[in-house]
Amino acid sequence: MKVTIIGAGNVGATCAEVIANRRIASEVVLVDIAEGYAEGKAMDIMQCASNSKFDTIVKGSSNDYSLTANSEVVVVTSGIPRKPGMTREELIGTNAAVVKSVMESALKYSPNAIFVMVTNPLDTMTLAALKITGLDRKRIIGMGGALDSARFKYFLSQKLNKPVYDIEGMVIGGHGDTTMIPLIRYATYKGMPVTELLSVEEQEEVCKSTMVGGATLTKLLGTSAWYAPGAAVANVVESILNDFKRMIPCSVLLDGEYGQKGLCIGVPCIIGKNGLEEIVEINLNDKETEKFLASVEAVHNTNKELTV
Ligand SMILES: NC(=O)C1=CN([C@@H]2O[C@H](COP(=O)(O)OP(=O)(O)OC[C@H]3O[C@@H](n4cnc5c(N)ncnc54)[C@H](O)[C@@H]3O)[C@@H](O)[C@H]2O)C=CC1
Numbered sequence: 349m350k351v352t353i354i355g356a357g358n359v360g361a362t363c364a365e366v367i368a369n370r371r372i373a374s375e376v377v378l379v380d381i382a383e384g385y386a387e388g389k390a391m392d393i394m395q396c397a398s399n400s401k402f403d404t405i406v407k408g409s410s411n412d413y414s415l416t417a418n419s420e421v422v423v424v425t426s427g428i429p430r431k432p433g434m435t436r437e438e439l440i441g442t443n444a445a446v447v448k449s450v451m452e453s454a455l456k457y458s459p460n461a462i463f464v465m466v467t468n469p470l471d472t473m474t475l476a477a478l479k480i481t482g483l484d485r486k487r488i489i490g491m492g493g494a495l496d497s498a499r500f501k502y503f504l505s506q507k508l509n510k511p512v513y514d515i516e517g518m519v520i521g522g523h524g525d526t527t528m529i530p531l532i533r534y535a536t537y538k539g540m541p542v543t544e545l546l547s548v549e550e551q552e553e554v555c556k557s558t559m560v561g562g563a564t565l566t567k568l569l570g571t572s573a574w575y576a577p578g579a580a581v582a583n584v585v586e587s588i589l590n591d592f593k594r595m596i597p598c599s600v601l602l603d604g605e606y607g608q609k610g611l612c613i614g615v616p617c618i619i620g621k622n623g624l625e626e627i628v629e630i631n632l633n634d635k636e637t638e639k640f641l642a643s644v645e646a647v648h649n650t651n652k653e654l655t656v
């Protein structure tokens with residue numbers, strides 16, 4: 349099982365390390381435009397192997413895509429991250445050009461791959477990848493909701509003072525500071541609705557912290573986060589390679605689901621060997637529907653700036 353990761357920076361290299369450490373794939377190829385960088389990251393990760401006890405082979409390539417040939421999954425993390433004070437949407441110009449160049453090269457060598465998009469602004473870059481390649485929507489999945497949901501569960505665990513492992517929760521909508529929708533009504537602690545365990549103010553605090561989770565870390569770190577993003581991507585890759593059919597909120601092209609068409613946005617998806625196996629249409633109440641429609645409008649507005 350071979351995975352290519354384009355962009356050997358913070359998120360790409362972390363994802364490679366998680367995939368190797370958890371033995372999710374047998375081979376990982378990191379590709380980066382910066383000369384020597386991907387080779388260096390790959391060598392560093394491989395020098396973990398004897399202590400961390402994994403057999404996955406991690407290779408690096410300075411923009412030579414022949415090494416990526418016949419990957420089952422291609423992860424796209426290449427592009428610039430935001431700096432404190434910026435929105436993800438401000439990255440659109442630079443990153444759309446990067447996505448265009450890498451998609452064409454990657455597809456040439458791995459014509460049957462499933463693509464997992466990470467580059468921001470995520471929902472728009474996922475749509476860009478679809479437009480550039482003309483691939484079926486099943487094969488291009490944007491990773492945003494897996495990360496946002498992990499943050500949601502973390503903030504719930506902090507507020508409830510319970511282990512994160514005992515908490516379930518999902519975030520849908522756009523992967524943006526104001527567009528994501530933590531579904532608090534569906535969140536549970538061991539099956540018990542968190543809405544029965546937290547006050548309305550506490551619930552609002554958790555949702556707010558989740559929505560600005562990426563911005564908070566960007567302010568603290570000076571660049572955007574990588575550990576949780578890398579782990580979230582690895583989980584999506586794992587569900588594809590093993591055909592686990594896990595339900596993971598991902599940004600995919602809607603074709604009538606949730607009453608929407610022509611945009612990629614986070615919705616609950618069944619992720620398996622074909623990529624997007626199914627979109628799950630959960631019931632949204634009036635308030636959630638209103639938030640979803642606002643999120644759809646915001647993502648459409650960002651998409652208008654796309655020139656690829
Ligand atoms: N969807 C999500 O949930 C998340 C998305 N992101 C996004 O992921 C992207 C990467 O973030 P980081 O890894 O932190 O950035 P980074 O700057 O650490 O790494 C990006 C890498 O891409 C490489 N690159 C640029 N152009 C390239 C090209 N044409 N071909 C190959 N490699 C190229 C750079 O040389 C760099 O090594 C950003 O756009 C960031 O906003 C980050 C975290 C979460």
Ligand SMILES: O=C([O-])CC(=O)C(=O)O
Binds near residue numbers: 429436523
């Ligand atoms: O905040 C950012 O720009 C990076 C990202 O998407 C995240 O960490 O959620």
